[in-house]
Amino acid sequence: xxxxxxxxxxxxxxxxxxxxxxxxxxxxxxxxxxxxxxxxxxxxxxxxxxxxxxxxx
Amino acid sequence: xxxxxxxxxxxxxxxxxxxxxxxxxxxxxxxxxxxxxxxxxxxxxxxxxxxxxxxxxxxxxxxxxxxxxxxxxxxxxxxxxxxxxxxxxxxxxxxxxxxxxxxxxxxxxxxxxxxxxxxxxxxxxxxxxxxxxxxxxxxxxxxxxxxxxxxxxxxxxxxxxxxxxxxxxxxxxxxxxxxxxxxxxxxxxxxxxxxxxxxxxxxxxxxxxxxxxxxxxxxxxxxxxxxxxxxxxxxxxxxxxxxxxxxxxxxxxxxxxxxxxxxxxxxxxxxxxxxxxxxxxxxxxxxxxxxxxxxxxxxxxxxxxxxxxxxxxxxxxxxxxxxxxxxxxxxxxxxxxxxxxxxxxxxxxxxxxxxxxxxxxxxxxxxxxxxxxxxxxxxxxxxxxxxxxxxxxxxxxxxxxxxxxxxx
Ligand SMILES: Cc1cc2nc3c(=O)[nH]c(=O)nc-3n(C[C@H](O)[C@H](O)[C@H](O)COP(=O)(O)OP(=O)(O)OC[C@H]3O[C@@H](n4cnc5c(N)ncnc54)[C@H](O)[C@@H]3O)c2cc1C
Ligand code: SF4
Ligand code: SF4
Numbered sequence: 001x002x003x004x005x006x007x008x009x010x011x012x013x014x015x016x017x018x019x020x021x022x023x024x025x026x027x028x029x030x031x032x033x034x035x036x037x038x039x040x041x042x043x044x045x046x047x048x049x050x051x052x053x054x055x056x057x
Numbered sequence: 058x059x060x061x062x063x064x065x066x067x068x069x070x071x072x073x074x075x076x077x078x079x080x081x082x083x084x085x086x087x088x089x090x091x092x093x094x095x096x097x098x099x100x101x102x103x104x105x106x107x108x109x110x111x112x113x114x115x116x117x118x119x120x121x122x123x124x125x126x127x128x129x130x131x132x133x134x135x136x137x138x139x140x141x142x143x144x145x146x147x148x149x150x151x152x153x154x155x156x157x158x159x160x161x162x163x164x165x166x167x168x169x170x171x172x173x174x175x176x177x178x179x180x181x182x183x184x185x186x187x188x189x190x191x192x193x194x195x196x197x198x199x200x201x202x203x204x205x206x207x208x209x210x211x212x213x214x215x216x217x218x219x220x221x222x223x224x225x226x227x228x229x230x231x232x233x234x235x236x237x238x239x240x241x242x243x244x245x246x247x248x249x250x251x252x253x254x255x256x257x258x259x260x261x262x263x264x265x266x267x268x269x270x271x272x273x274x275x276x277x278x279x280x281x282x283x284x285x286x287x288x289x290x291x292x293x294x295x296x297x298x299x300x301x302x303x304x305x306x307x308x309x310x311x312x313x314x315x316x317x318x319x320x321x322x323x324x325x326x327x328x329x330x331x332x333x334x335x336x337x338x339x340x341x342x343x344x345x346x347x348x349x350x351x352x353x354x355x356x357x358x359x360x361x362x363x364x365x366x367x368x369x370x371x372x373x374x375x376x377x378x379x380x381x382x383x384x385x386x387x388x389x390x391x392x393x394x395x396x397x398x399x400x401x402x403x404x405x406x407x408x409x410x411x412x413x414x415x416x417x418x419x420x421x422x423x424x425x426x427x428x429x430x431x432x433x434x435x436x437x438x439x440x441x442x443x444x445x446x447x448x449x450x451x452x453x454x455x456x457x458x459x460x461x462x463x464x465x
Binding site for chain 1: 217229238
């Protein structure tokens with residue numbers, strides 16, 4: 001349950017938040033937070049336009 | 058900030074500000090909250106909008122109009138071009154806006170109409186009682202607040218949580234989101250009279266590139282691809298490829314990313330004490346990705362329905378259904394049609410796109426509507442576009458495409 005957010009790449013657009021099935025992501029001002037409901041499904045990482053998210057293998 | 062209002066609107070994008078303005082004008086006590094400290098920034102938009110429709114809601118102001126265009130040019134992979142006047146280009150050309158200024162002007166209008174506006178204030182949950190939404194939980198400057206209201210409007214954009222909190226599943230599947238990257242570029246050769254679109258599976262898998270003139274030798278150059286095509290390659294990389302080929306000497310002076318819902322109509326946008334507006338209600342167009350006008354139009358309806366509901370002391374989902382019905386009548390068919398068009402067009406190979414591009418060569422499209430253009434394409438390419446036949450049903454006088462009314 002630890003999607004890694006690369007804050008140096010993220011453009012804080014909120015696209016990842018909209019696809020997360022359990023609603024584990026939140027866009028707060030200029031950063032993304034992940035909570036413990038994340039299931040490591042990887043959908044957010046797939047759709048991020050810049051590749052700022054990574055699901056550790 | 059007070060501890061109770063008639064209506065709380067979450068999100069000060071075009072949808073939220075229009076809702077707040079209309080509700081305040083109707084005499085309601087309105088709070089409009091925005092989690093960012095600066096409304097409208099960073100922009101997540103190519104900023105094209107139909108000026109005719111827009112004028113119904115806001116007085117045009119040069120401060121937020123970057124450029125005016127006459128229409129659109131769509132380029133097939135081999136360069137075949139289809140030109141559309143502003144009329145047929147539908148909702149997304151006419152003005153190219155400066156959304157940072159535009160969004161703020163809309164929020165100002167809401168404030169001047171009497172709404173209280175709070176920035177840097179984020180909704181973190183809903184107050185629920187007996188199955189009714191009764192207000193929001195919010196955070197402002199690291200303090201937590203409970204703020205009560207008879208109606209909460211979720212206008213919280215693509216990343217909307219308000220619907221989910223009320224039990225409406227608005228989660229987008231990868232194929233239901235267009236993932237985008239855009240540069241504001243300068244020092245490039247552009248056609249200042251037209252918005253340009255480039256289609257093709259190589260250029261933009263299941264999506265397209267756009268070039269929207271911004272005036273003063275600038276343009277929004279962006280790309281959107283369907284979410285399920287993203288991963289191996291991403292919007293940003295594809296944009297870099299395009300820019301390198303098309304505008305090798307161009308200079309980038311701004312970079313933005315974003316996601317647009319392209320899922321078409323969702324099942325439900327109201328609950329007891331709650332309405333969803335704009336991208337939060339997935340009201341953006343599945344083909345054009347346009348959502349500025351749709352969100353404003355829907356916000357205006359939501360504001361009026363809120364006023365009516367409060368006057369009748371009935372904020373139940375049944376009463377708020379009036380909003381749902383009205384927006385579906387006005388917009389639902391367009392979104393559904395766009396979804397069919399999207400499903401078909403995104404499956405076309407580059408060769409097929411070239412065929413379509415060439416099929417209209419020499420045909421004067423005049424001032425036909427979007428459906429008229431589709432009809433012309435359909436007539437010339439029946440086999441390729443057979444899946445689209447359903448969208449022309451119920452439209453009379455198909456041969457007189459210019460008289461067909463489409464409310465896009
Ligand atoms: C790359 C790109 C290009 C586009 N190009 C066009 C175009 O050319 N023409 C067009 O018409 N449309 C375009 N769109 C779509 C358009 O930008 C949206 O449809 C439009 O902004 C929707 O308005 P809205 O008010 O519903 O949501 P938004 O404008 O997204 O506003 C939502 C607001 O809610 C705030 N918010 C979210 N959560 C909370 C919370 N919990 N608490 C408080 N505030 C919150 C957000 O910060 C945001 O300011 C484009 C979109 C993208 C991504
Ligand atoms: S989709 Fe990517 S760029 Fe956008 S907010 Fe999420 S991590 Fe950041
Ligand atoms: S990996 Fe899946 S569950 Fe985890 S944050 Fe991303 S989308 Fe949500």
